[in-house]
Amino acid sequence: MTEAVVEAIIHIAQILLFPGFLFVIGLAFAYEWIDRKFYAKLQNRVGPLYTGPRGFLQPFADFVKLMAKEDIVPLAADKLLFNLSPNVAFALMLTAVLLLPISSLAGVLSFSGDLILAVALMTFFCIIVFLSGMCSTNRFSAVGAERAVFQLLGYEIPMMLAIVGVALGANSLRIADIVGRQAENLWFIFGPQAIGFGIYAIAVQAELERIPFDIPEAEQEIVAGWLTEFSGRKLAFFRLSRDIELVFVAGLAAALYLGGPLGPVLPGLEPLLYTIYFIVKTIFVLIVLSTVRALFARLRIDQMVSFSWKYLIPLSVLQLLLVRLVV
Amino acid sequence: MSKFEVPVGPQHPALKEPESFTFVVDGEHIVEVRPRIGYNHRGVEKAAESRTYIQNLYLMERICGICSVAHTTCYAQNVEYLYEKEIPPRAEYIRVIINELNRIHSHLLWLGVAGHEIGFDTLFMYVWRDREHVMDVIEAITGNRVNYAINTIGGVRRDLTNEAIAKARKVLDILEERTKYYRRVAAAEPTLISRVKGIGILKPNDAVRLCAVGPTLRASAIKSDVRKDDPYSAYEEIPFNAVSHDMCDVFSRVLVRVDETLESVNIIRYCLDHLPGGPVRIKLPRSPPAGESVSKVEAPRGEDIHYVRSDGTERPARYKVRAPTLGNIPAVCDMLTSKADYTVNIGDIPIVLASIDPCFSCTDRAIKFVDPRKQKEWIWSHDQLDRYSRRKANP
Numbered sequence: 101m102t103e104a105v106v107e108a109i110i111h112i113a114q115i116l117l118f119p120g121f122l123f124v125i126g127l128a129f130a131y132e133w134i135d136r137k138f139y140a141k142l143q144n145r146v147g148p149l150y151t152g153p154r155g156f157l158q159p160f161a162d163f164v165k166l167m168a169k170e171d172i173v174p175l176a177a178d179k180l181l182f183n184l185s186p187n188v189a190f191a192l193m194l195t196a197v198l199l200l201p202i203s204s205l206a207g208v209l210s211f212s213g214d215l216i217l218a219v220a221l222m223t224f225f226c227i228i229v230f231l232s233g234m235c236s237t238n239r240f241s242a243v244g245a246e247r248a249v250f251q252l253l254g255y256e257i258p259m260m261l262a263i264v265g266v267a268l269g270a271n272s273l274r275i276a277d278i279v280g281r282q283a284e285n286l287w288f289i290f291g292p293q294a295i296g297f298g299i300y301a302i303a304v305q306a307e308l309e310r311i312p313f314d315i316p317e318a319e320q321e322i323v324a325g326w327l328t329e330f331s332g333r334k335l336a337f338f339r340l341s342r343d344i345e346l347v348f349v350a351g352l353a354a355a356l357y358l359g360g361p362l363g364p365v366l367p368g369l370e371p372l373l374y375t376i377y378f379i380v381k382t383i384f385v386l387i388v389l390s391t392v393r394a395l396f397a398r399l400r401i402d403q404m405v406s407f408s409w410k411y412l413i414p415l416s417v418l419q420l421l422l423v424r425l426v427v
Numbered sequence: 428m429s430k431f432e433v434p435v436g437p438q439h440p441a442l443k444e445p446e447s448f449t450f451v452v453d454g455e456h457i458v459e460v461r462p463r464i465g466y467n468h469r470g471v472e473k474a475a476e477s478r479t480y481i482q483n484l485y486l487m488e489r490i491c492g493i494c495s496v497a498h499t500t501c502y503a504q505n506v507e508y509l510y511e512k513e514i515p516p517r518a519e520y521i522r523v524i525i526n527e528l529n530r531i532h533s534h535l536l537w538l539g540v541a542g543h544e545i546g547f548d549t550l551f552m553y554v555w556r557d558r559e560h561v562m563d564v565i566e567a568i569t570g571n572r573v574n575y576a577i578n579t580i581g582g583v584r585r586d587l588t589n590e591a592i593a594k595a596r597k598v599l600d601i602l603e604e605r606t607k608y609y610r611r612v613a614a615a616e617p618t619l620i621s622r623v624k625g626i627g628i629l630k631p632n633d634a635v636r637l638c639a640v641g642p643t644l645r646a647s648a649i650k651s652d653v654r655k656d657d658p659y660s661a662y663e664e665i666p667f668n669a670v671s672h673d674m675c676d677v678f679s680r681v682l683v684r685v686d687e688t689l690e691s692v693n694i695i696r697y698c699l700d701h702l703p704g705g706p707v708r709i710k711l712p713r714s715p716p717a718g719e720s721v722s723k724v725e726a727p728r729g730e731d732i733h734y735v736r737s738d739g740t741e742r743p744a745r746y747k748v749r750a751p752t753l754g755n756i757p758a759v760c761d762m763l764t765s766k767a768d769y770t771v772n773i774g775d776i777p778i779v780l781a782s783i784d785p786c787f788s789c790t791d792r793a794i795k796f797v798d799p800r801k802q803k804e805w806i807w808s809h810d811q812l813d814r815y816s817r818r819k820a821n822p
Contacts, residue, residue, distance in 0.1 A: 143552035239433050243455075243773060311546050312618055320441040320544045320777040322433075397618040398546025400774040401455060 111208075119202035119375065121194055127379070128343035132159040134383060135346070135390050142394040159343065163336050171332030178235035185232035186330070186337035189225060193344040196221040199275060200351040201360045202378050203371040205283070206276035213273045218352060219260060222307055225345065226252045229316065232338075233326025244325025247401050248316035251306055254408035255313070259303035261416035262296035265423045266356045269293060275352075279360035287359040292422035297357045299416050301388055304349040306404070308342065310389070312396035313404055350382035350389070358384070430458060433773065437466045441544060441777035446787040450763070450776065457771040460763045462756055467788045473816070475746035480506055480580060480715065483743070488574045490748060491789040493536060496529045497726035498748070498789075499578040501733045504659060505722035506580045509715035509737050516703040518582035519661040524595075524698045525569065525577050526660070526724075527691040531602060532561045533727035534684040534691075537784045538609060541681060544777040545622040550612070557605045560598045567591045582708025592699055603692045610685045613678075623677040627762040627779035628769060630675055639758035640751050641729020642687065643783045646680040648673035653725035664701075667694050677782045684784075714741040726751055728784045745809070750789040759783045 114120055133148060133156055140147025148155025173182055198209045199218050207214070226248055233245025267273050269288055270281040282288060289297050306313035317325035330338055354360055358381045361374035399407065430453045437445040445466040451459040471490055475483050487502040488495045500522055507514060535558040542550030562572050568591045569575040577583050613619060629639065634647035644651055652669035654662040670686040672679040717739040724731045729751030736745040762779050765771045771779070797804050807815065 143549050144556050145552055239431060243433070243452075246454075311548070314546060315774070318546060318774065320546070321774050323440055394549045396547070397542070397550075397616070397622050399618060399621065400772055402772065403621055 114208050115198065119200075120198060120208055123202070124194070124197045124344060124347055125340070128340065128347050129159040129163070130156075131346050131350070131382070131386055132343045134386060138387060138390045139394055142391065163340060166336035166339070167333055169332040169335075171334060172329075174236055174238065174329050176237040177329065178237075181231055181235040182329075183334075185228050185235070186334040186341070189228045189232075189341040190337045190344075192221050192224050192228065193341045193348060196348045197344060197351070200348065200378075201275060201279050201355055201374075202351070203361070203375045205279050205361065205374075210274065210276045214275050215263065215267060215273045215278070218275070218348075219263060222345075222349075223252070223256060225341070226256075226307070229326050232330070233316075236326075236329035238329050240322040240324070240328045241326050243322050244316045244328070247322075248309075248326055250401055251313065251315055251404060254405040255303040255306035255412070258299050258408060258412035258416045259307070261413070261420060262299040262303070263356065265293060265296045265416070265419050268420070268423050269426075275355050275360075279355055279362065282359040283362050287357065287362075289357040292419060292426055293357060295415060295419040295422070297353065299412055299419065300353055300357070301385070301392065302412065303408075304353070305389060305392055306408075307349060308346060308389075311393045312399050314398055315401050315404060318398055346386070346389075347382065350385040351378065353385045354378060354381040429453075435776055435780075441780060442785075442787070443540075444785070444787040446785070448760075448763075448776075448780070450773070452773055455772045455774070457763060457765055457773065457776070460760050462760050464753075464756065464787070465791055468791045469788070471748060472746050472792065473812075476743055479713075479741045480743065481713075483746070484579060485576070487748075488576060490750065491726075491786055492573060493533050493786065494529060494726040494728060494731070494789075495574050496525050496577065497724050497731050498733075498750075499575075500526055500660070501722050501724040501726075501731050503578045503580050504724070505720055505733045505735045506715055507711075508720040508722060509718055509735065510711050512581070512709065512711060514582045514709060515706050516661065517586075517705050518707045520698050520702050521583045521585075521587060521707060522578065523661045523665065524587070524695050525565070525575060525583075527694045527698075528561055528565050528568075528595075529575075530691045530727045531688050532558060532565065533784075534688045535561065535606075537684055537727075537781075538681070541623075541677075541778060541781055542619075544781045545619065547619060550609075550619070554609065557602070560601055564591070564595045564598045567594050579708060581711045582706070584708070586707045587702065592702075595695065595699060599692050599695060603689065606685060606688045606692070610682075610689075613681055613685060620678065622778060623681055624674075625676050625678075625769070626775050627677045627680075627771075627782050628675050629758055629762050631673075633761055634675075634758060637757040637761055638754050639729075639783075640754040641725070641727075641784075642680055642683045643729065643755050643758055645669065645671040646683045647675045653723050653730050657723055659722070659724060661698070665694055665697050667697075677778055680782045714739060728752060728786055729754060748792070750786065752783065752786045752790040753792075755783040755785070756790070759785070 116122060137147040148158035151157040151161045173179060196218060199207045199214050201207050229248045230245045233241040233248065266278060266288055270278040272278060309317055317327055327338060361378040363373065363377035365373045430451055433450045433452050435450060436442050436447040447463040449461045450457050474486055478486060483502065484499055487498045490498045535554050539551040539554035565575060566572045568587060569577040569585060577585060629647050631647045631649055634644050634649060648671055650669045650671045655669045667690055670683050670690055672682045715737050717737055719736040721732065721734045731751055732749040734747040735743050738744040759780060763771055795804055795806055
């Protein structure tokens with residue numbers, strides 16, 4: 101009886117504290133800071149500077165500031181959807197990070213087919229984007245929402261094909277098994293899956309709506325796109341969900357291609373060392389993503405979709421074939 | 428999806444100044460554009476009439492925050508035409524140097540803004556960093572970074588010092604190298620090219636018909652440059668080329684501006700090498716003789732026209748400014764309308780609007796009064812306006 105209670109408490113602590121919500125939210129703020137700082141360095145700027153050491157607390161300060169701001173709901177908006185969508189987006193992303201292997205070889209939640217859930221949650225997020233853009237009844241939001249779904253048609257298929265390549269390589273749809281497979285053999289990035297990693301890195305740029313694919317919220321064209329009408333707490337939660345999504349896609353890339361939390365370990369210190377390896381690898385992915393963001397101009401929506409269908413999808417099919425030949 | 432209107436402006440992130448363009452869109456394609464100008468009427472002309480000629484120098488400097496020196500050059504020249512006096516050659520050369528430095532600063536600024544409008548913020552940050560060099564040189568020569576206050580009626584207010592010349596030569600080398608680098612980037616970066624090539628087409632005959640000016644016109648394969656066609660200051664003596672490209676799109680406008688920057692570097696080098704000696708200004712009486720005159724200057728954005736009428740007093744009787752952006756507004760509306768052979772997307776709005784290098788605040792002059800609620804339009808004469816402004820009687 102007591103054992104069961106202790107186990108339940110540990111499990112709840114895993115979900116709420118480490119490596120669950122609290123840890124990931126902290127990581128999300130830290131990664132936003134790294135992203136902004138590195139992006140600024142590439143552009144010959146200094147980036148956040150004043151809040152905390154080297155501006156480390158700036159993303160958190162932004163969050164707190166937004167929480168304190170006036171929260172405006174447009175008169176014509178669909179109130180229920182408008183109020184609900186930031187919460188749903190936040191909940192989706194928090195659920196998604198539980199699937200990531202951080203301090204052990206399996207995530208807090210781990211079951212057969214969890215890879216499918218991970219991909220589905222990312223797609224759900226895009227649908228939330230579409231709904232929140234449409235329900236805010238702003239013309240810029242409507243255009244942004246329309247673009248978000250159009251963009252989904254472009255990047256989702258190559259991303260899924262790349263992930264299918266990994267699943268084929270490991271012969272499993274369970275993230276823990278994929279990591280386990282990489283523990284026995286080489287990491288997937290060393291081999292034909294490297295193409296998949298490249299495709300994944302480009303596609304998530306669209307998933308995260310970052311340059312060159314920040315089309316649904318292109319500031320100069322459609323103000324803030326689907327986000328235009330959101331302010332105060334709702335905007336804060338959307339931004340935080342985006343940051344958590346950044347952690348999630350980087351973590352998923354690490355798990356699928358870079359061996360997840362694997363690395364040389366000392367007995368007894370596994371959870372700590374695994375967490376450190378996880379952080380190092382996700383920061384590597386993050387830096388790749390930030391570099392892509394600094395290198396290009398924003399594409400137009402039609403150019404994005406045609407780029408994706410002309411180059412990304414054939415490449416991902418090629419990658420699948422190569423994986424089949426090797427395995 | 429059915430057609431609906433997307434309002435760009437008066438407040439919109441793509442426009443740094445208030446101006447309104449209403450786009451009728453069908454999905455992502457633009458069907459129609461309706462411009463509405465006049466949000467930023469500042470009463471410059473009226474203010475000019477109530478100030479003396481010397482005071483007006485400071486007013487003209489502030490018509491535009493970017494091409495400030497083009498407006499004072501145009502103004503000072505205009506008043507000097509009234510006196511029918513030539514200014515010393517050294518002053519003419521210094522004016523050319525400052526005007527060309529200003530052109531470099533303006534074109535680099537534009538290149539950065541253009542990068543920003545297509546979401547290429549890295550280009551924006553890099554170009555603006557390099558633009559600091561030219562700002563520093565201008566500060567070394569004139570003492571100011573934005574409103575240089577170098578021109579005066581009858582010449583320039585400051586002579587070039589040897590240190591300033593040495594600094595200018597050093598910076599010109601840096602600028603030339605960096606501008607050539609950006610030219611290579613512009614010609615090679617695939618995402619940048621895909622956003623500017625074939626976008627915002629303005630055919631040469633349309634450009635002429637719609638009275639486009641400056642780099643916008645020259646990018647449509649028409650070599651028209653006030654500095655060449657109707658030389659003022661020392662431009663007649665200086666060898667340079669009027670730059671033009673024939674692709675008629677935004678890419679062409681990028682190339683025209685980058686090449687003009689390089690041309691300006693050469694003009695400044697020539698001026699520094701051939702700087703005549705002598706005084707930099709002549710004394711002129713306080714009031715010019717009665718008469719009228721028109722002066723034209725090739726500002727970084729195109730042809731800037733000033734008109735002055737003097738009645739022999741110390742204040743102008745009438746002053747009129749036509750800033751270059753006004754000439755380009757019909758052209759930009761043409762570029763933004765989808766035609767049979769090409770479509771314009773919502774995503775193209777910012778870069779096409781930016782491609783004329785708009786400066787809306789400098790442009791707005793009251794022409795016609797419109798009361799949209801009563802559906803009334805009327806024009807007031809100068810006297811009626813004058814009476815209205817003094818609230819004497821209902822005009």
